[in-house]
Amino acid sequence: MTERESIVGKSIFDVFPENPENHDSSATSKLRRSLEQVFATGKPHQIKSFRYDIPDPERSGIFLERFWCTTNTPVIAENGNVIYIIHETTNISDEVKAREQLNESKERERQALAQAEQQRIRLERLLEQAPAAFAMLEGPAFTYSVLNNAYQQLFPGRELVGLPLFDALPELRNQVVYDIIHNVYNTGETFEGKEVLIPVARYKDQPLEEIYWNFIYQALYDADGKVTGILIFALDVTEFLVARRQVEKTASALQDLNRKLEERVEDRTKELRVAQADALNKKQQLESLFMQAPSAICILDGPDHIYQLVNPVYQKIFPGRELLGKPLLEALPELENSTIPEILKMVYQAGETYVAGELPLMLARHEGGPLEQIYWSFTYQPRHNGEGKVDGILVFAHEVTNQVEVRKTIESSAQQLRLVTDSLPVLISYLNKEEKYKFANRAYESWFNMKVEDVLDKTALEVVGVKAYDKAKAYIKRALAGEQVNYETAMPYPSGVRYTNTSFVPDVRDGEVAGFYALISDVTEQVESRMALERREQEAKAMAEKLAKANQRLMQTNNDLDNFIYTASHDLKAPISNIEMLVEELLVELPAESLDQKEVSTIINMIRGAIGRFKKTISSLTEITKLQKDNRETLATVSIADVVSEVVLDLDKLIEKTGTQIEIAVGDCTTASFSEKNLRSIIYNLLSNAIKYRHPAKEPRVTVSCEIKQDYLLVQVQDNGLGIGSKQQARLFTMFRRFHDHVEGSGVGLYMVKRIIDNAGGKIEVSSEEGVGSIFRVYIPLS
Known part of the structure; x- marks a missing residue:
């Protein structure tokens, strides 16, 4: 926000003074130390991230908060003194603020997870106090993860928690429940057994008892609709069954038995009333859990799909619309011509759960407002009444519009990244842990005489050939073990031998190596120049040993070598500077969100690293020239x-x-x-x-x-x-x-x-x- 004419000739610290309102700031001192260090050492210095506020040209005395990445590069005269500093700075304020927003988002996520954990503990306590026997089995091994006291009392002498069902109760392996529970797990279909004879031992190593059970096996699902375990509700009905059979066998005791049954019915009626009250209490608590859940949840009642419950998160998606108590198509009439009515009809009639991901729907957030495309990921789960019939649908919904738009942006950024990498004269690729190419730039076409599309999903062996792969496989193995590898060698490619400078950067995700990035530069000319230089040195030494009188000729050869090094280092500076400037210009054109992607950042760092090493080699050649000339x-x-x-x-x-x-x-x-x-x-x-x-x-x-x-x-x-x-x-x-x-x-x-x-x-x-x-x-x- 300055004009060139107004700042040329002025001190940088006069043009950009310290912000007096930023009491903790040390911006000018950091910049001053960086400049002084460059003058003192003659070496570049970089400040990767620091705050340096700038004056607002429209409001006197007001400063604008800014964060910068600054590089100071010396311009050195022939006498070795620093005469200028090239001062390059990039505004990274948006990146810094984005990181702060990301940290705030992570904190909100952590709080939401803690709240969900609290609700889970509350639900477990409710189940623990339930009068019915309840147990939860996890995974295909049916491992006891949760059970209440009523269930444990059915087997007072046996350890259950943490053990697979058929390890804790091995006598069940050859019984009917073995096939029943596997069928529920594999199909997700609930099974209800009534008065089923299942002999078990209540105490370990004790004789089996003939026990009759009423039980329900119900599948548990994860968020993706996959069965993850089994929910068991069990009741020992042996006494009731024995009593009923006794009635059938002993007609003379019918009156007395009826009296006892009436008493028992009365007791059971009282227990039922208590259970109903308890169930009502649990229903209210469950509704409270839904209302406090961080996800969007609603319950649609009956075949007309009337909103029976709408939690605040769901209602927040439609802040200006009245939903509760209305049929779905009356509350949201724009859904009538969408696929939603047919999906709801299928779930209600078939009783099968439906899961959708990133489904676009045209909806208005406010009553009478404009329609907008909103993407949804949701689950429709049928609700069953006491008779097992569907009487409603439970809806778990997530609006994923932002995620879809971000993904589309990333895909666009990936296309731009493809343009950047295809313009560079080096091999850039990504290989997975099976050593198959998942990304390759256009340079592969000129190196290996095959289209990029033909390179993808081929192994490194198939692309580079047996000889070249044998030289590289040890380095590939190290990269897949999590080590960053840099090496220079001659590679016998099918098109001919090339000297290459190679970098393998492992792609570590969640502590495991998923693959690696490869950056390969052709350094044949540099290596051949170096080899020629080494050969000339050897020839010069041999000549010195054999011909002591040829000193003048040797001095001339050394001068030629010096001129060769000077010419090579001088002629290589311009191309590498052009490549570096091209990369930086391309990075300016890329959107900020693409630069935040891990893959983009990794490839850019690899390119910059290769350029840096090339410049360092040129700088070393220059130093050698100075040493030999002076x-x-x-x-x-x-x-x-x-x-x-x-x-x-x-x-x-x-x-x-x-x-x-x-x-x-x-x-x-x-x-x-x-x-x-x-x-x-x-x-x-x-x-x-x-x-x-x-x-x-x-x-x-x-x-x-x-x-x-x-x-x-x-x-x-x-x-x-x-x-x-x-x-x-x-x-x-x-x-x-x-x-x-x-x-x-x-x-x-x-x-x-x-x-x-x-x-x-x-x-x-x-x-x-x-x-x-x-x-x-x-x-x-x-x-």
């Missing part, structure tokens, strides 16, 4: 202790993060006649490597020491890290050579250290053992 640094008297302390201070965050113990013992080596910049580069590279390549099972310890040894000043850096094998030590100081891929690096640090020491007439030695640690010895000439 190998005669001005000598000065340098304090060894001061240089070591400054390097330790620069690495303070890494040291603190890794818990590394640093010991400095420079002894009598107070000063040295050496280039301060070069000495600092040597100490920094050796000390940072000792920390980065620490042993994961040890507390990292690094010792920096110094002593006078003959004609040299010996600086020694010793660690207890991963160590280096004897075969690897021979190639340790080769350009771009790395032996560990689990940490970032370009493979030029030790190469530059050796070049500095060689140029100064010194030498460097290394002693190392895998798993024990390493010692680097740098010999600096005293004269």
Whole structure:
């Protein structure tokens, strides 16, 4: 909200001053420290997220709240000094507020779940106090999860809770209930048994008793309409059955038996009245539970589907309409031409539950208001009366309009993401845990001569070929085990050998790896350039050994190498900068909601990571060029202790993060006649490597020491890290050579250290053992 002409030439802190109303703000100090750090170190610095309010141009003295992601990048002159800073900033206020809203939504969800749990506990208490025997079995094993005292009293000497039905009561396996209960679970059809003889033992290891039962097996469903268990209502009617048979056998005792039966009927009548009162109480409590439920619930009574109960959540969907006591089509007449009347008729007549997902309906939220398309996911469950006949329908409804619209937006964003990934000259894909491609960009068509549509659902072996798959399968296995993998190798694809830089990023969902993202760059030109450079170095060394008089020719070859590196690093900067700018411009065009998607964010981070590594390689080539073009640094008297302390201070965050113990013992080596910049580069590279390549099972310890040894000043850096094998030590100081891929690096640090020491007439030695640690010895000439 500024004009270019009004801010050019002014200090950034004058144009954007501190908001005096934001008492906790440290925005200007954060930005100032970032700029000062870039000037001091010559390295880019990023503030990922911070609040920095800006003045409102239309209201003097008023500030607008903003959150930013800022990157400060130095522009370095040929003398190594920072002359400008490229200041890039992105407004992320909407993202920050979206995260805050998400946290608030999660809190509301947590409260709703707690309320639902409270209602569940209340219902369990009601069932526990019920006079009828009640039990709940879960899963296909019919495990006792809930039972009330009345049920437990039927088997006073047996353990039931937590045991499968046929483990707790094994004598039931060969009886009729075995087939009955499996049929209820598999079909969902309720079974009602009357006076069924089921011999069981009331006490464990006791003889079976012939017991007659009245019982009901009713299926339990989850939210998706799937049967998850069985609800049992049971009554021991042995006494009643024996009494009735006794009446039939003993006519002479009929009068007396009738009297006893009348007394018993009277008692039962009293019990029935109590049970009816209790049932009415439970019905009222159940209605109260429905009214307090966080989901939309209503009960439609009779064949005309009259609203008998409407809870507040359901009524809130239609805030301006009167529903209770009206038939459905009278309350919502716009449903008459929809599929809803036929669905309700089917549920009412067939007595079968109906589940719908994301069904669009044209409805008016207010009486006489405009119709709008509302998406619903709902369940229609028939309600049965005491005779088992359907007399109403229980409705559980969820409005999912927002979810459907979000999904459509995501699908649109996915199409835009496809356009972005298809425009990049790298392979981008996603493979599931069966190693089958579920996403691939258009680059696959030029690499493997097949359409993207033909790549999908094929395995990696089928796409890349046997030879290339054999080289990649170990890395794929590590990615599917949850490890992020980065490697560079030559891949023998069917179309020819390509040198590739590959990143595999695992897709972890709920603690399990569902697949992995793959980002593959063709680095054949860079590798071939590096190999050519290595060949030229080897040829130069062989020539130096055989032809001592060819020094002038060797110097010319080195100059050619320097020019090659300089040209390569210079010519590669423009393409990678163009790719980076193209990616950032595309990200600006993408909608914010698509950037919040996990898959989009992961692929973008992979692209940025690949660009960053490419830029770092170019930067390393530039540093090597500087080193080789200017190998005669001005000598000065340098304090060894001061240089070591400054390097330790620069690495303070890494040291603190890794818990590394640093010991400095420079002894009598107070000063040295050496280039301060070069000495600092040597100490920094050796000390940072000792920390980065620490042993994961040890507390990292690094010792920096110094002593006078003959004609040299010996600086020694010793660690207890991963160590280096004897075969690897021979190639340790080769350009771009790395032996560990689990940490970032370009493979030029030790190469530059050796070049500095060689140029100064010194030498460097290394002693190392895998798993024990390493010692680097740098010999600096005293004269």
